Amino acid sequence: MPELPEVETSRRGIAPWVEQQVVREVIIRDRRLRWPIPAEIDRNLPGQTIRSVSRRAKYLLFDTAAGTAMLHLGMSGSVRIIHDHEPAGKHDHVDICLHTGKALRFRDPRRFGSLLWAKTPADHALLRDLGPEPLSADFDGDYLRRESRGRRVSIKQFIMNAGIVVGVGNIYASEALFGAGIHPKRSAGRISAGRMNDLSDAIKSVLLRAIEAGGTTLRDFHGGDGEPGYFERELDVYGRNGLPCRRCKTPISVIVLGQRSTFYCRTCQR
DNA sequence: ACTGGCACCTGGGCGC
DNA sequence: TGCGCCCAGGTGCCAG
Numbered sequence: 001m002p003e004l005p006e007v008e009t010s011r012r013g014i015a016p017w018v019e020q021q022v023v024r025e026v027i028i029r030d031r032r033l034r035w036p037i038p039a040e041i042d043r044n045l046p047g048q049t050i051r052s053v054s055r056r057a058k059y060l061l062f063d064t065a066a067g068t069a070m071l072h073l074g075m076s077g078s079v080r081i082i083h084d085h086e087p088a089g090k091h092d093h094v095d096i097c098l099h100t101g102k103a104l105r106f107r108d109p110r111r112f113g114s115l116l117w118a119k120t121p122a123d124h125a126l127l128r129d130l131g132p133e134p135l136s137a138d139f140d141g142d143y144l145r146r147e148s149r150g151r152r153v154s155i156k157q158f159i160m161n162a163g164i165v166v167g168v169g170n171i172y173a174s175e176a177l178f179g180a181g182i183h184p185k186r187s188a189g190r191i192s193a194g195r196m197n198d199l200s201d202a203i204k205s206v207l208l209r210a211i212e213a214g215g216t217t218l219r220d221f222h223g224g225d226g227e228p229g230y231f232e233r234e235l236d237v238y239g240r241n242g243l244p245c246r247r248c249k250t251p252i253s254v255i256v257l258g259q260r261s262t263f264y265c266r267t268c269q270r
Numbered sequence: 271a272c273t274g275g276c277a278c279c280t281g282g283g284c285g286c
Numbered sequence: 287t288g289c290g291c292c293c294a295g296g297t298g299c300c301a302g
Contacts, residue, residue: 074297
């Protein structure tokens with residue numbers, strides 16, 4: 001479920017409770033995530049100080065002197081801070097208990113998430129080949145133009161490809177393309193440099209606005225403090241099929257692209 | 271090297 | 287109330 005803004009909101013929510021704190025115990029109730037939780041997690045984490053909670057793409061990285069725990073929320077994962085010994089629900093798979101008497105609890109009904117261990121996360125196979133962060137300076141229209149040369153995939157699938165740019169999921173792909181006035185099915189390689197500038201600006205803008213709003217909530221995302229986000233009120237096209245375009249009143253269309261629902265305005269996007 | 275399609279898993283909402 | 291069906295925000299891996 002969570003896209004980049006939700007992951008970043010979670011990071012900001014939990015960091016004050018977790019950073020510089022010592023791990024007392026790791027409780028793993030179910031190792032069966034996308035990949036089984038490796039024994040290094042419960043072997044290495046206890047006794048370690050969590051020096052920082054950072055984010056790369058949609059991974060939360062818990063840095064310690066022994067190595068880094070990498071947590072991905074998948075489609076339905078969430079983290080929150082609890083008091084020790086709060087009763088665990090059916091899908092509360094992991095608690096990272098701290099010396100403070102608080103714990104970081106990971107819940108993931110669909111179990112598409114993952115919790116892995118890496119000595120040097122930047123070299124990890126899952127992180128190594130990722131594209132730039134969308135909010136960084138090296139992500140811009142020139143970069144998109146360069147990378148898209150000769151590519152025939154739809155622009156929507158192109159910007160959702162983590163090897164090109166990370167953190168653009170299904171919701172914000174539709175939103176950013178609306179912002180840039182680009183039809184989601186247009187071939188990536190056939191978009192002008194100027195429109196690629198518009199697109200990189202639109203991606204940055206929609207992600208920043210969502211982070212400021214505390215992340216979109218469609219179903220069960222909760223911020224680190226347990227408060228739901230509220231960006232869904234500001235969505236222009238996602239989930240609005242048949243409703244009037246906010247710009248021109250044309251009913252919003254929905255198509256399927258790469259097995260994902262894709263929303264756009266057939267008048268505003270070309 | 272790209273591309274499209276499938277898979278993993280559970281739960282919620284809907285129509286009957 | 288229950289059942290079957292469809293849908294869901296991610297992403298690694300496979301064959302062509």
